[in-house]
């Protein structure tokens with residue numbers, strides 16, 4: 042067995058490599074071809090250090106620019122047109138919002154990767170020379186915070202990243218790395234190089250943060266999409282960012298959430314904020330977003346509750362849901378409907394069983 046000599050990485054260090062994952066595999070194949078299995082390689086300290094250095098250079102390609110759209114006097118959106126992550130969209134599936142204030146720029150959700158965060162920063166610079174002074178993470182699903190890395194890299198580790206306590210705990214815990222690796226897998230490693238930067242500032246419902254000409258009011262009313270969904274009201278603009286508690290034309294993951302909790306959340310939020318331009322993390326903003334998505338969710342939940350009360354099985358509930366006009370009218374055009382509706386009916390039925398008990 043010969044000791045492998047130190048080689049340059051299999052790509053020029055100054056340029057962004059087109060397919061890092063491929064390069065890594067090639068390198069490993071090369072090493073294996075030299076008569077060394079991965080286990081053998083790991084035992085050679087020099088190789089271990091070298092492998093680590095290569096890993097640090099392994100970064101997915103930049104995400105193409107998406108010109109920001111102005112939603113209100115202070116608020117802009119870098120819009121994600123796709124609802125789900127693919128190799129082609131490089132994980133661009135959740136929008137990034139930014140608010141230009143007297144004191145600097147606020148970012149509401151930072152995207153699903155280092156590269157998406159970097160693209161958002163380029164887009165912010167087309168609107169204002171002001172620095173980003175705070176990031177907010179609406180909840181712990183990685184498509185909304187993995188981009189924190191880019192903002193910490195560009196604006197320093199002391200940049201406040203705000204979230205509710207439970208969101209911070211989840212990202213610091215298993216959810217953080219789980220989402221990082223899931224996103225790499227879903228995008229065929231386009232997000233490689235992204236590191237977990239958890240929120241460093243815990244905020245609470247009812248706080249009003251002052252940025253000179255703009256105040257941001259924080260809302261949280263219990264479990265909706267997750268147990269810790271933070272909604273952000275830009276008071277002067279009558280605009281509220283709602284993260285994933287409501288979606289435009291995409292069916293939301295409700296695995297960690299609650300139907301009944303979502304209805305209660307909408308009522309409390311709309312009661313507190315009044316008429317708003319509601320901005321979701323996925324899809325287009327509208328003034329009737331909560332009403333429209335609430336009707337859709339009720340079209341799933343209410344037939345399930347009725348079936349439970351009538352002692353009917355889940356199959357009966359499923360048929361009633363698919364026939365409900367509030368659901369049927371959206372089925373043809375909603376992203377992810379066919380693949381997810383079965384699961385959402387099951388979750389609604391289980392929740393109805395608990396509620397009816």
Ligand SMILES: [Zn+2]
Nearest residue numbers: 180182266285
């Ligand atoms: Zn989510």
